[in-house]
Amino acid sequence: MAQIAEDLFLLLLDNASGRPGLDRRRRQRVLGAATLLDLAWSCRVRPSVEGEPAGRLIALTGTGPLDPITGPALELLSQRPLKPAAAITKLSRHTEDRLVAHLERSAQIRRIPLPSKSFTKWAASAEPVLPLVNRDRAGPARSALLSALFDRRPPAPPTAAIISLLHATDGLGALLSLNDRGWRWVHARAGEIALGSWVDESPTGLPEINLAVTVSALRPALGS
Numbered sequence: 001m002a003q004i005a006e007d008l009f010l011l012l013l014d015n016a017s018g019r020p021g022l023d024r025r026r027r028q029r030v031l032g033a034a035t036l037l038d039l040a041w042s043c044r045v046r047p048s049v050e051g052e053p054a055g056r057l058i059a060l061t062g063t064g065p066l067d068p069i070t071g072p073a074l075e076l077l078s079q080r081p082l083k084p085a086a087a088i089t090k091l092s093r094h095t096e097d098r099l100v101a102h103l104e105r106s107a108q109i110r111r112i113p114l115p116s117k118s119f120t121k122w123a124a125s126a127e128p129v130l131p132l133v134n135r136d137r138a139g140p141a142r143s144a145l146l147s148a149l150f151d152r153r154p155p156a157p158p159t160a161a162i163i164s165l166l167h168a169t170d171g172l173g174a175l176l177s178l179n180d181r182g183w184r185w186v187h188a189r190a191g192e193i194a195l196g197s198w199v200d201e202s203p204t205g206l207p208e209i210n211l212a213v214t215v216s217a218l219r220p221a222l223g224s
Contacts, residue, residue: 002069002099004041004161005034006108007141009099011162012174013109014138018131021174030165031099032091033218035073036084037161040214041207044074047217048081056081057217068102069095085221100130107133145175149189154201157208164194164215168222194219 009031012020020027036057039045042064048056059077066074073091076082082090103109112129132138141159148155148163155163166172167190178186196212204212 002035002038002067002102004038004158005031005069005095005099006103007137007158008034008162008165009096009103010108010132010138011141011145013130013132014135014142014175018112018129019127020130022169022171024127026169026171028092028096029088029222030169030171031095032073032088032093033084033165033222034161035069035091035095036087036218037165037211037214038070039074039077041157041161041211042070043207043210044070045077045214046210047213053081055083055217057084057087057214068098072098083221084218088218088221100128104130108137109133142175148193148198149186152189155193155198157198157211160193160198161211161215163190164219165222167191167194168219 009020012022012027015021022030036045042062044060044062044064045057046060048054048058052058057077058081059074072094073087076090077087100109100111104111109130109132112131141162144156144159145163147153148159163172166175167187172186172190176182176186194215196216199208199212
C-alpha cells in the first residue's frame, strides 16, 4: 500500500473545492517523491553507500506486495540506479494519474465530470474535481499532521514523510492558513522533522531509519 503517497494526495484534496491545494508542478514532483518514500519505508529502495554509484537510489529485492503506485517506481529503479532528481522527474509524469485511478477504484474519491460544449475551453484547462467520498483517512491524517507540528507529538513515519516533503517544496501552505507567528513555529518544527528528529523521538527500526535517510537524499532534489 502506498500509504504516504495516498495520504498526501488525500490531504491535498481535503478542501471544499475538490481540487488539490498545491500547484500542478510541485504536486506532481512531491507525489513522485512520495512513492519513493513508500518504497524506502518498505525497504525496497535505499540511497547508495560507499562502493556504489554515488548519489543514486538503489532498488532492493523483496517479497512484499506492491501496488499500482509503488510498482512502477520500483520497476523504474530496478532498471538502473538513478539520482533522486532524475527519479522524481520520471515518476512525476504519471504518479498523480495512477493515484487518482487507484483512489477512485477503491471508492475513496469520486470524479465529477467537467462541463463540455460551450465550456470546452474552460474544462480543458481546469483541474479535475475530485471530492473525497469520506474523511476516514484524510481526517486522521490531518489530525496526526497537526499534532506533530503544533503539539510536538512524535510523528508516525507517514506523517513525518508528508511533513518533510511539503516542507522541502514550501507546500505546507496548501494545508494550513496561519499568521506570521504560526508560520514561524510550523517552519521550525517542520524543519526539525525533515532533518530526522522524529527518528529520535519514538522507537524506530530499520524501515524508519531507511525512510529518514531517503528523505535526506530527496530533499535537495525537491528544493531545487
